[in-house]
Amino acid sequence: MLDTTAQQDTPSRLDPTRLQQLATEVYQSIGVPEQDAQLAADTLVQADLWGHQSHGLLRLAWYVARLKSGAMKAVTQTSLTVDAGAICVMDGHDGIGQVITRQAVDQAVARAKLHGVGVVSIRNSNHFGTCMYYTRIAAEQGCVMLLMSNAGPNMAPWGGLKKKIGTNPWSIAVPGGDYGPIVMDMANSGVARGKIYLANNRNEEIPPHWAVDAAGRPTTDPKAALEGFILPMAGHKGYVMGVMVDILSGVLSGSQFLDKVHGPYDPVNRSGAGHLMVALNVAAFQPLSEFHQKIDQYVRSLKDVPLAAGHEQVFYPGELEKQADAENRARGLALPADTVADVVRVAREAGVNSNLAQ
Amino acid sequence: MLDTTAQQDTPSRLDPTRLQQLATEVYQSIGVPEQDAQLAADTLVQADLWGHQSHGLLRLAWYVARLKSGAMKAVTQTSLTVDAGAICVMDGHDGIGQVITRQAVDQAVARAKLHGVGVVSIRNSNHFGTCMYYTRIAAEQGCVMLLMSNAGPNMAPWGGLKKKIGTNPWSIAVPGGDYGPIVMDMANSGVARGKIYLANNRNEEIPPHWAVDAAGRPTTDPKAALEGFILPMAGHKGYVMGVMVDILSGVLSGSQFLDKVHGPYDPVNRSGAGHLMVALNVAAFQPLSEFHQKIDQYVRSLKDVPLAAGHEQVFYPGELEKQADAENRARGLALPADTVADVVRVAREAGVNSNLAQ
Numbered sequence: 001m002l003d004t005t006a007q008q009d010t011p012s013r014l015d016p017t018r019l020q021q022l023a024t025e026v027y028q029s030i031g032v033p034e035q036d037a038q039l040a041a042d043t044l045v046q047a048d049l050w051g052h053q054s055h056g057l058l059r060l061a062w063y064v065a066r067l068k069s070g071a072m073k074a075v076t077q078t079s080l081t082v083d084a085g086a087i088c089v090m091d092g093h094d095g096i097g098q099v100i101t102r103q104a105v106d107q108a109v110a111r112a113k114l115h116g117v118g119v120v121s122i123r124n125s126n127h128f129g130t131c132m133y134y135t136r137i138a139a140e141q142g143c144v145m146l147l148m149s150n151a152g153p154n155m156a157p158w159g160g161l162k163k164k165i166g167t168n169p170w171s172i173a174v175p176g177g178d179y180g181p182i183v184m185d186m187a188n189s190g191v192a193r194g195k196i197y198l199a200n201n202r203n204e205e206i207p208p209h210w211a212v213d214a215a216g217r218p219t220t221d222p223k224a225a226l227e228g229f230i231l232p233m234a235g236h237k238g239y240v241m242g243v244m245v246d247i248l249s250g251v252l253s254g255s256q257f258l259d260k261v262h263g264p265y266d267p268v269n270r271s272g273a274g275h276l277m278v279a280l281n282v283a284a285f286q287p288l289s290e291f292h293q294k295i296d297q298y299v300r301s302l303k304d305v306p307l308a309a310g311h312e313q314v315f316y317p318g319e320l321e322k323q324a325d326a327e328n329r330a331r332g333l334a335l336p337a338d339t340v341a342d343v344v345r346v347a348r349e350a351g352v353n354s355n356l357a358q
Numbered sequence: 359m360l361d362t363t364a365q366q367d368t369p370s371r372l373d374p375t376r377l378q379q380l381a382t383e384v385y386q387s388i389g390v391p392e393q394d395a396q397l398a399a400d401t402l403v404q405a406d407l408w409g410h411q412s413h414g415l416l417r418l419a420w421y422v423a424r425l426k427s428g429a430m431k432a433v434t435q436t437s438l439t440v441d442a443g444a445i446c447v448m449d450g451h452d453g454i455g456q457v458i459t460r461q462a463v464d465q466a467v468a469r470a471k472l473h474g475v476g477v478v479s480i481r482n483s484n485h486f487g488t489c490m491y492y493t494r495i496a497a498e499q500g501c502v503m504l505l506m507s508n509a510g511p512n513m514a515p516w517g518g519l520k521k522k523i524g525t526n527p528w529s530i531a532v533p534g535g536d537y538g539p540i541v542m543d544m545a546n547s548g549v550a551r552g553k554i555y556l557a558n559n560r561n562e563e564i565p566p567h568w569a570v571d572a573a574g575r576p577t578t579d580p581k582a583a584l585e586g587f588i589l590p591m592a593g594h595k596g597y598v599m600g601v602m603v604d605i606l607s608g609v610l611s612g613s614q615f616l617d618k619v620h621g622p623y624d625p626v627n628r629s630g631a632g633h634l635m636v637a638l639n640v641a642a643f644q645p646l647s648e649f650h651q652k653i654d655q656y657v658r659s660l661k662d663v664p665l666a667a668g669h670e671q672v673f674y675p676g677e678l679e680k681q682a683d684a685e686n687r688a689r690g691l692a693l694p695a696d697t698v699a700d701v702v703r704v705a706r707e708a709g710v711n712s713n714l715a716q
Contacts, residue, residue: 082643086444087474089643116445117636119475121643144610157660159669164660172602174609184602186595216666234591237544240675243660244530244542251532251652252502254644258659278475278636285440285447285479286612294609301616302515302522302601308574311517317598 013332014340014356020045022347022354023060029350030067031074036099043098043129048333051324054194055130058201058339061346063096065267072096072126072271078103081123081254086115089253090122094270097126098133101275105134105145108279112143116284122275123255127151127264131171132185132318134277139173139181142288144280146172150249150256150273152263154193156229158239161216163229164258167193168245173318175282177292179299183318188242189230196222196230197265201338250274371690372698372714378403380705380712381418387708388425389432394457401456401487406691409682412552413488416559416697419704421454423625430454430484430629436461439481439612444473447611448480452628455484456491459633463492463503466637470501474642480633481613485509485622489529490543490676492635497531497539500646502638504530508607508614508631510621512551514587516597519574521587522616525551526603531676533640535650537657541676546600547588554580554588555623559696608632 023041028034040063048056066072076095080088088107092100104120111118128134131147138145151166167187174182187193191210199206200222208218211225219225232238250257256272263271282291299316307313328334340356347354381399386392398421406414424430434453438446446465450458462478469476486492489505496503509524525545532540545551549568557564558580566576569583577583590596608615614630621629640649657674665671686692698714705712 084474084642087638087642115473116442117475117477119638144606156666157663157672159666160660160663160672161666162663164663172606174602174605182601182605184598186598190592233595234548237591240542240544243540243675244532247532247540247653247656248502248530251649251656252638252640252643257652257656280445280477280610282610284442284445285610291609294615295605298605298609298615302518305515305518305520305522308514308517308519314515314518317601 012334014335016045016049016329016333018355019048019057019333019343022343022352022356023057025352026060026064026347026350027067029352030064032067032096033075036076036096039102040096040098043133045333046133047130048335049325049328050130050132050321051328052130052321053336053339054192054198056339057335057343058194058198059129059264061342062264062267064346064350066126066264069268071262071266071268076100082121086111086117087119087121090120092122092125094124094126097128097271097273100125101128101134101147101277102137104275104277105137108145108277109138109141109143112279112281112284116281118279118281120277121253122277123253125149125255125273125275126271127273128275130185131169132173132183132321135171135173135185136181136183138279139175139183142175142282144172144174144282146170146278147275148245148249149275150246150261152261152266152271153259154230154263155189155232155239155242157243158232158236161229165239165242165246166261166263167230168242168249170245174295175288175291176299177296179296179316179319180322181318182295182299182316183321186233188232188238188245190233190238191230193230193263196225198336200226202336248276252276370692372693374403374407374687374691376713377406377415377691377701380701380710380714381415383710384418384422384705384708385425387710388422390425390454391433394434394454397460398454398456401491403691404491404683405488406693407683407686408488408490408679409686410488410679411694411697412550412556414697415693415701416552416556417487417622419700420622420625422704422708424484424622427626429620429624429626434458440479444469444475445477445479448478450480450483452482452484455486455629455631458483459486459492459505459635460495462633462635463495466503466635467496467499467501470637470639470642474639476637476639478635479611480635481611483507483613483631483633484629485631486633488543489527490531490541490679493529493531493543494539494541496637497533497541500533500640502530502532502640504528504636505633506603506607507633508604508619510619510624510629511617512588512621513547513590513597513600515601516590516594519587523597523600523604524619524621525588526600526607528603532653533646533649534657535654537654537674537677538680539676540653540657540674541679544591546590546596546603548591548596549588551588551621554583556694558584560694606634610634
């Protein structure tokens with residue numbers, strides 16, 4: 001553990017490149033090939049840069065634990081179980097979710113460029129971090145991309161009291177013009193589980209509509225919430241969406257589903273997570289430049305409205321992340337002291353000199 | 359108008375076949391070809407059978423007004439602007455949304471059977487009723503289907519005070535085994551606009567989280583809500599989803615988007631609605647019989663949980679509609695008196711003998 005003085009001294013802003021290099025070295029120290037280690041590290045730092053700290057370096061220790069136990073394999077080797085033109089089924093063989101999913105992006109985009117649409121159904125994968133990391137890459141290449149994943153169970157079916165359904169995130173990214181890609185990324189729970197972990201790490205209370213305790217009572221205690229049930233977003237709608245994402249990710253791919261999927265915070269069990277990725281090549285539908293112009297027009301129209309009290313502007317989907325990324329790259333990342341301490345500990349255990357707590 | 363006595367005498371249960379025939383004759387009376395009229399009528403009655411009265415015969419008068427004004431063309435003629443293997447772009451040329459979308463289902467399923475995936479991007483269409491009417495048809499043919507549509511604006515962008523975004527519904531249906539298809543169908547507003555119309559027709563108050571009035575204040579008055587802004591579901595998440603559905607439906611297809619789309623309650627303006635339909639042929643991913651078995655196992659697992667207080671069972675997505683359909687087919691449809699009066703009036707104006715108010 002970092003001592004208290006060191007925590008106090010933690011610089012308020014850390015260099016993201018240095019953090020990415022550190023996480024890369026940690027991954028490499030446990031047998032992850034360099035390129036894969038760089039990717040996995042980048043997904044963590046990028047999540048922090050976007051302001052999604054619940055999916056950032058906070059999770060490095062979890063992934064390391066899974067790699068050390070062998071639940072997630074350090075060397076990722078994918079294969080295609082089905083390889084049929086516009087579609088394929090990819091088997092991740094319990095490799096690193098980030099590496100598997102990044103390969104899937106290339107598969108989906110290549111198939112979309114040939115066939116107008118490319119579909120990759122992915123089995124035996126692992127948690128891959130933030131969905132939008134991958135969908136944005138496709139959008140930069142002129143494709144609309146939809147990506148979804150199932151996850152370890154932490155919500156009960158509507159009306160039930162047993163964890164069966166994951167937060168099951170999904171993202172859509174669309175190529176943009178002057179504004180860059182338009183990006184949606186959300187979970188079907190009222191709140192990402194990672195945000196409750198973060199509140200727990202920070203010893204903060206949570207809003208009462210985020211979760212119920214094990215007996216089904218609303219709670220503001222993140223610990224009780226983690227032992228209970230996260231509530232779906234928008235009531236039964238979030239439940240229904242969670243089920244559909246689980247079926248399309250887990251059942252269609254021939255992977256695991258419902259409570260047979262294990263999450264990234266489980267250090268010993270293979271994940272069984274499945275994903276579904278669909279890429280649409282915009283140029284097959286209309287000239288890409290026209291599409292870019294219309295998206296620019298779209299964003300301008302969205303913003304051209306009278307503002308409600310308490311709002312200074314209308315944001316398009318993904319704009320907040322874009323702004324956070326620019327600011328954090330310029331000023332450095334301000335991470336919670338607990339997260340920094342965790343990273344320092346993991347690095348020390350891996351024999352890597354972190355240089356974060358000088 | 360039906361007189362009050364007749365309204366009181368409205369039979370509590372009406373024969374759905376008779377209602378479907380009546381609506382068919384109404385459509386035919388204004389120039390809709392018989393087969394198209396039967397389809398359009400069936401989508402309305404089926405919505406009522408599923409218990410979705412906001413999308414049922416309540417809307418017959420709206421569609422008739424649009425047909426009479428020429429905003430929606432009675433004779434639907436579609437063409438393919440792009441016809442390229444797994445994908446196509448269909449132009450509906452302002453025909454009847456239900457007819458266009460039913461044709462798109464056949465296009466998407468046929469392409470999916472050939473290529474594993476079939477995508478139909480639809481422009482210059484009209485409101486097509488309930489999404490799940492179409493996705494279920496594909497599921498019965500062994501395909502997963504995703505369908506989404508944009509719609510006339512009735513929500514403001516998050517933080518804004520001008521209607522820009524429709525409720526923009528979307529549905530996913532998945533082939534099922536013993537239980538039949540698993541079906542999700544939802545709008546991105548907290549409530550379907552039709553439900554506010556229905557409350558207005560019934561002179562009922564609405565919950566305060568459904569909508570705000572024109573000044574942005576929460577309201578329980580359906581009239582004030584119809585003049586104000588419907589709130590998105592799950593706060594900003596519903597806003598973001600509404601935008602993405604609009605872009606994928608309206609921008610990708612080359613149709614209209616944001617406040618340039620006109621809804622079915624607008625009698626004079628062409629709609630400009632666009633849709634996106636994606637079909638995945640399950641058999642291209644895994645044997646369909648195995649998939650059916652897994653879905654059966656999925657539903658049993660969902661239901662195999664302790665129940666929360668106030669719940670008698672866990673429902674899988676689409677089960678409530680399936681139960682309502684079975685009950686309403688057996689017992690007849692119980693429609694609100696105002697809806698029946700509207701149908702009788704529309705029929706009389708069309709010169710069709712309704713026989714509903716004997």
